[in-house]
Amino acid sequence: LLEIATLGLLKEGPLHGYELRRRLSEFGFWRVSFGSLYPALRKLNKAGHIEVISGDGRRKVYAITPSGEDRFQELIASMTEDEEERIFSVRVAFLRYLEPEGRLAVLQSRREALVARAARSRAAMKTAMRRTKDRLDRYTLALLERNERAVEADIAWIDGLIASERTALGQSTTIEKT
Amino acid sequence: LLEIATLGLLKEGPLHGYELRRRLSEFGFWRVSFGSLYPALRKLNKAGHIEVISGDGRRKVYAITPSGEDRFQELIASMTEDEEERIFSVRVAFLRYLEPEGRLAVLQSRREALVARAARSRAAMKTAMRRTKDRLDRYTLALLERNERAVEADIAWIDGLIASERTALGQSTTIEKT
DNA sequence: TAAAGCATGTAAGAGGTTACATGATTGG
């Protein structure tokens, strides 16, 4: 998570650690702790994915290297199924760096995961109701309903992205728009 | 997370580890790994929060102890601000075990966190637009909009729960319902 | 000149994961 977010932000320009953290939390990703940020930067540096382009003693400004670009492409394209929302958000935020086919693959993979989750959620509701003999408590019920609505909204959102991705990809479909 | 989920499920009746895991994933919380489940059970046992009520060599059936009940009450009532969705879900699933005042406190605390997040999200959108001079890319924009809608939906959901909690709590307001 | 904020870092530990090992029980 930190690795992909760091590389993604550094693709937009060199930054030092403190500023990187500000961007991360400002964007609404999460407020990463320094205790995790600095060791991560050192690790990325040691791996050759980023380099120090200005160490004036005070600030250490990092820039992404070609090796880091490769690593970033690898990370952004490889979806893990039923990925955490936080990680997927970071992926979407940098989705513009992926080629159109890769984007479509990521979005469709996410869609499948969401549909599977919705199915599991509905199944869970049924089993829960059967187990408790329809005495499902108010809060659990409210939670399950909320989750169902949230997943449905997300699927609709993804569908919108997929649709506009498809029209951007296959221009041949745009026959007689009027 | 595992601690509160385990204690909460054991409040409904004794279970062995394997079955506990089934319930956890069946409910849609998450598929906890055995490598985390069994050490956690041993830790809870050592702390005296749960006890083995049937170790027939094969299955080890655990039950919650009075100490575990205390621990559970402590965990369910103590909200951490801007809590992860997963943890809050577990909290809601067991909210019925909290007294009405505690429930209201938890819900209102969550509401505040969501409102704060929405404000941060809007601020982030403005700074991001200012920084990139209105050339915010499609995906980032879609993501920010999606997040805003999701948080708003969650606030509305919480408001519903708070409202019904309030009417259940203060019966004096129910003057002339017809 | 003192406080607030900028900036980097280390150590310990929380809370999970994957991979591996082992054995009992049940169903075809």
Place this chain on the structure above:
DNA sequence: CCAATCATGTAACCTCTTACATGCTTTA
């Protein structure tokens, strides 16, 4: 009887957190 699945467990590791330590720079 063999495979699947039930059932428990350990070891190594990953990612991130909190708490602490340090020193510089800006501003009131």
